[in-house]
Amino acid sequence: MADSKGVLVFADIVEGKLAGITTELLGCGRQLADGLGEDLSVALLGSGVKGLAEEAIAWGADKAYVVDDPLLQDYQAEAYLAAAQKVTEEISPKVILYGQTPVGRDLAPRLAFRLGTAVSTDCVELAIDPDTKLLLQTRSVYGGNARAVFTSDRMPQIVTVRSKSMSPLPKDDSRKGEVIEVAAGLDPSMIKAKFVQKVKEEVVGVKLEDAPVVIGGGRGMGAPEGFQQLEALARLFKGAVGSTRPAVDNGWIPSTTQVGLTGKIVTPDLYIAVALSGSSQHMAGCSGSKTIVAINKDPEANIFREADYGIVGDWKQALPAFTQKLKELLA
Amino acid sequence: MEMIVCAKQVPDPEAPPATFKVDPSTNKVVPPPGVPPVISTFDEIAVEAALRVKDGKGGKITVLSLGNNLVRDVVKKPLAMGADQLVLLEDQAYEDGDSWSTAYALAMAVKKIGQFDIIFCGRQAADWDAGQVGIGIAEILGIPVVTLVKKVDVADGKLTVERMVADGHEIVEVPTPCVLTITNEFGEPRYAPLKGIMKAAKIQPTVWKPADIEVDASQIGAQGRRAKLGKLFQPVKVGKCEIIEGEDVAEAAANLAVKLREAKVI
Ligand SMILES: Cc1cc2nc3c(=O)[nH]c(=O)nc-3n(C[C@H](O)[C@H](O)[C@H](O)COP(=O)(O)OP(=O)(O)OC[C@H]3O[C@@H](n4cnc5c(N)ncnc54)[C@H](O)[C@@H]3O)c2cc1C
Numbered sequence: 024m025a026d027s028k029g030v031l032v033f034a035d036i037v038e039g040k041l042a043g044i045t046t047e048l049l050g051c052g053r054q055l056a057d058g059l060g061e062d063l064s065v066a067l068l069g070s071g072v073k074g075l076a077e078e079a080i081a082w083g084a085d086k087a088y089v090v091d092d093p094l095l096q097d098y099q100a101e102a103y104l105a106a107a108q109k110v111t112e113e114i115s116p117k118v119i120l121y122g123q124t125p126v127g128r129d130l131a132p133r134l135a136f137r138l139g140t141a142v143s144t145d146c147v148e149l150a151i152d153p154d155t156k157l158l159l160q161t162r163s164v165y166g167g168n169a170r171a172v173f174t175s176d177r178m179p180q181i182v183t184v185r186s187k188s189m190s191p192l193p194k195d196d197s198r199k200g201e202v203i204e205v206a207a208g209l210d211p212s213m214i215k216a217k218f219v220q221k222v223k224e225e226v227v228g229v230k231l232e233d234a235p236v237v238i239g240g241g242r243g244m245g246a247p248e249g250f251q252q253l254e255a256l257a258r259l260f261k262g263a264v265g266s267t268r269p270a271v272d273n274g275w276i277p278s279t280t281q282v283g284l285t286g287k288i289v290t291p292d293l294y295i296a297v298a299l300s301g302s303s304q305h306m307a308g309c310s311g312s313k314t315i316v317a318i319n320k321d322p323e324a325n326i327f328r329e330a331d332y333g334i335v336g337d338w339k340q341a342l343p344a345f346t347q348k349l350k351e352l353l354a
Numbered sequence: 355m356e357m358i359v360c361a362k363q364v365p366d367p368e369a370p371p372a373t374f375k376v377d378p379s380t381n382k383v384v385p386p387p388g389v390p391p392v393i394s395t396f397d398e399i400a401v402e403a404a405l406r407v408k409d410g411k412g413g414k415i416t417v418l419s420l421g422n423n424l425v426r427d428v429v430k431k432p433l434a435m436g437a438d439q440l441v442l443l444e445d446q447a448y449e450d451g452d453s454w455s456t457a458y459a460l461a462m463a464v465k466k467i468g469q470f471d472i473i474f475c476g477r478q479a480a481d482w483d484a485g486q487v488g489i490g491i492a493e494i495l496g497i498p499v500v501t502l503v504k505k506v507d508v509a510d511g512k513l514t515v516e517r518m519v520a521d522g523h524e525i526v527e528v529p530t531p532c533v534l535t536i537t538n539e540f541g542e543p544r545y546a547p548l549k550g551i552m553k554a555a556k557i558q559p560t561v562w563k564p565a566d567i568e569v570d571a572s573q574i575g576a577q578g579r580r581a582k583l584g585k586l587f588q589p590v591k592v593g594k595c596e597i598i599e600g601e602d603v604a605e606a607a608a609n610l611a612v613k614l615r616e617a618k619v620i
Contacts, residue, residue, distance in 0.1 A: 098524070101498070125519040129501045132453070132486040136493035141454060141580035144484050159584070164482050165383060166367050168374040171482075172584040215498040216532070219514070219525040226521075236620075260620070268538060278539045279521060284483065285538065287520070293619055303371045314619045316610070317595070325371050330595045332617075334610050336603030344604035348611035353620070 027178040029062040030055050031116035033107065033131075034079060035124050036069050043232075044122035046082045046191035048184055051149060052120050053083035053192055055158070058151040059117065064088060066110045068103060070096040073204070080200035083192050087202045088113065094209045097218040098126050104133045106207040111138065113205060116179045118158050120149075123183040131183045142181040143173045147188040158182070166284055167307035186232075187290045187311060224279050229263045231280060236262030237291045239282055239309065241299025242269035243320070243338065250276050253297060256346050259353060265289060265309070267299045283308035298338045301326025318342070355413030355508065357404045358467060359437065359474045360460055360487065361397040363421055363428050366390065367480035374588070381586045383481070393431050396476025400536040401432040402543040403506055404474045411508055413471075414438045418463055420456060422449045426559070433554035434546035440559040441467070447564050448575045453482075455578030457490025462567040464495060471530040472513070477502055477537045488535035498532045504539035 032052045035042040056063035065084040076087035090106040121127035135142035148161035158180040160173040265282040284307040294312035317326040317333035373386035417432040420443040475488030492499030505516040516523045600606030
């Protein structure tokens with residue numbers, strides 16, 4: 024692919040809508056494309072997704088490639104891979120951006136191995152090297168303890184991007200772009216891993232990823248009852264409760280609340296870390312919060328290296344007084 | 355069921371973050387002194403997943419570990435948990451690979467093993483966190499793969515698995531042979547019983563050099579890389595935590611609330 028050109032974003036589509044990460048990818052992709060002086064394309068794969076093309080253009084794309092096929096209704100990797108490969112071969116991009124989402128983290132490596140190129144997953148920073156014009160791919164490694172900068176001279180250079188690590192551009196509904204429909208020639212016989220059904224875990228209250236305040240509870244909560252107190256505190260702020268892996272593994276709280284490297288990424292205005300030690304893997308999911316507050320009985324706990332404010336003590340004594348005072352202040 | 359589990363030896367990922375060090379001159383992590391390496395967290399859960407299939411349906415589990423100077427007590431842990439045999443791809447030539455060169459060597463070792471129904475991998479290794487090797491093995495072998503698996507049911511040569519997604523899980527049916535990458539929601543790995551540890555001590559691992567799996571040195575380890583590592587560094591942390599005091603914990607907590615209001619955080 025000596026003549027590869029441009030940047031291609033694979034849109035993340037959730038329940039028929041462009042997911043937030045897609046706008047972040049388009050914002051970042053626009054900068055990279057401008058840096059190269061080339062086009063930004065977006066690929067929309069799904070069933071009934073054509074209508075999203077204009078919106079993707081408004082978020083920064085020059086061209087939208089649409090593969091609209093009933094076989095792409097649910098995520099079935101083999102069909103998605105065939106469609107992704109088709110679009111990639113049509114465009115021959117230099118750079119491909121995916122979100123580090125359940126689809127992107129699954130599909131991007133498949134595409135890279137299929138094309139014989141490399142992929143950097145979970146990137147938190149991307150830039151074009153001024154000398155080589157190659158993509159500098161900075162990703163979090165060793166559970167968030169370190170960062171590594173990768174390059175690859177094989178085209179296309181593929182990455183997945185951590186959610187909330189890039190900013191969308193302001194939406195411009197007057198932007199014009201080209202919409203291109205691609206027939207991917209999908210066939211049911213290519214699907215080996217078959218989607219049967221989705222089982223959704225219903226959340227009551229505010230969605231964790233969107234909450235302005237998140238109360239994170241860790242192993243030190245000791246039992247599900249502790250989390251009920253965190254729920255009460257979260258309700259005061261119209262916030263949500265998050266958790267660490269041990270709390271999930273102990274069955275105190277559903278796994279969909281896990282924050283971290285292998286859980287959700289949250290960037291609230293306020294993150295209150297209760298009885299959790301602040302492991303690098305947990306912080307990978309919340310270190311982008313504006314203010315971090317720690318309640319922990321161990322003054323040596325790593326969370327005090329990460330937090331802005333903290334108290335050293337048992338949460339069982341701290342939480343009732345903290346909640347009471349907040350009620351007064353917020354009344 | 356013939357099963358293969360890919361399990362990697364890594365520096366203990368849960369060692370205190372303060373002990374984590376990078377040597378900028380070599381671009382490598384300096385293992386914290388006195389903290390022994392471990393089997394990567396999700397790989398140990400992958401061993402558990404294979405053991406549960408074996409518990410229910412019977413079968414044989416072969417564990418594959420790639421690296422150099424592997425610590426025998428560490429890589430034998432899956433045997434102590436109940437796996438049947440251990441194959442080590444152990445040679446300097448395998449070192450410092452990327453996801454591509456690692457997946458390639460493992461796929462070639464799988465070919466040499468020959469017969470298998472399921473290959474289990476962890477969702478990502480606890481050192482590089484890339485999450486690609488399981489997918490890569492499947493692509494190279496041309497078989498299906500399901501990632502982020504938290505439950506496996508086997509019936510009539512077909513697997514029904516649950517795959518984690520952001521707001522719940524998907525149920526997916528996949529034929530064998532296939533690859534599954536396992537996530538921690540699967541459940542805790544079992545402890546190695548004393549009997550298992552004694553049994554494992556007697557098992558000699560098989561060691562395969564690059565020539566044994568018919569790979570060229572240019573395709574594996576550092577030489578086979580497709581992603582070049584430019585720089586490895588530790589992000590700078592500014593320790594700036596303000597500790598709020600009080601007569602007792604309750605008072606400190608109330609003072610914290612007031613402080614947050616004063617600082618306009620709330
Ligand atoms: C590859 C990998 C990925 C991972 N991904 C994630 C992830 O996404 N999210 C995640 O959270 N973890 C993840 N982990 C696990 C992570 O390494 C830590 O083990 C975990 O975050 C620790 O959780 P914790 O802080 O609740 O528990 P601990 O580290 O045990 O900390 C408990 C804390 O509670 C304090 N405490 C105890 N009792 C009280 C009390 N009564 N009052 C006040 N304080 C108290 C203790 O002082 C201690 O600091 C991952 C690990 C690996 C290897």
